Amino acid sequence: MEVKYGNTVLFDFEAVIDIDYSIVTFLRDISNQKYIRPSIIEADYNFLKSLILTRRNNNPLSVLLSDEYLNSIDDIYNSLLKNDNYYDQIIRLSEHNDVFKLMQTYRKTLDGVIKCDVLCHNHIQEGFIKSVDSTINTILKNKEENFNVKRYDSIFIKYYPDVLKFDKLEGKHIFLLNYQFNLEENTNKIIPKLDISFYVTDVNKVYMVDPYIDFKLPEKIIERKDVHD
Secondary structure, X not given: OOOOOOOEEEEEHHHHEEOHHHHHHHHHHHOOHHHEXXXXXXXXXXXXXXXXXXXXXXXXHHHOXXXXXXXXXXXXXXXXXXXXXXXXXHHHOOEEXXXXXXXXXXXXXXXXXXXXXXXXXXXXXXXXXXXXXXXXXXXXXXXXXXXXXXXXXXXXXXXXXXXXXXXXXXOOEEEEEOOHHHEOOOOOOOOEOHHHHXXXXXXXXXXXEOOOOXXXXXXXXXXXXXXHO
16 A cells, blocks of 8 residues: 655654663663562563563553552653653663654655654753754644644654644544554454544544564563553
8 A cells, every 4th residue: 555645744753762662771770670570670672672562551661660560650650751860861862763764764865845843842852853863853842732733744653642632633644653552452453542543533544653664573472461451
C-alpha cells in the first residue's frame, strides 16, 4: 500500500527521540537495587529494549520496578519529567529512532517539497533537537492549549491517546508508533486501540510504524504480568 505523506508533516518529539531506554537505565543507576526487579539489574540493551517495546503499560518504569512499587510508577515518572536537572540528563542520554532517520531523509532529499516540524513540549526538548541539528524546525507547544494541526497533512505520534489533544484533527494521515500499549489486546492482529480509533478513524487514516525497523525481538521474551497485561 502506497502511503501519501502530503507536503507538511508534524513529528511529536517522542515520536523521533526515544527516552524510554534512557529513563529506565537512568533510574536503575540511581536507585537502591531493592526497588528493581532482579532480572533488570544487569540486563543488557537488547533485553531491556525488548521489554520496553512489548510492554502493555505506557509507563516505561513498569518494566523496571518490582511489583510492590508499581502503583507508584506514574508519580515517579512525572517527578522525573518535572525535574529539569534529571530530565535534561535523561534527554541527553536518549537515542534517535528510525522515525527520526525518516524525517531527516525527507528534509535532506525532499527539502522544499515536504516540510517537517518537530513538536516540542518544553525548552529542554527544543534545545536537544537544535543541538542534534540546528536546521530542524521546532514548534514549542503551549501547555495550556490543544495544538492546532490544521496546516499538517501527516502526524507522527508515540502515544495513541495524544491524538485527542490535537485541534482540527480531520483528513490527516496519522502514523502511530508500534508499541504494544497502543494496540488492542487478545488479538493476533495489529489493531490500534479501538476506544481511541472510534473518535479518530472516521475522518482520518491511521498507520502503524516501527520505531526500530532493524531491531529484532528475541525469540523468547520473559512473560511478566506488569509488562504484558
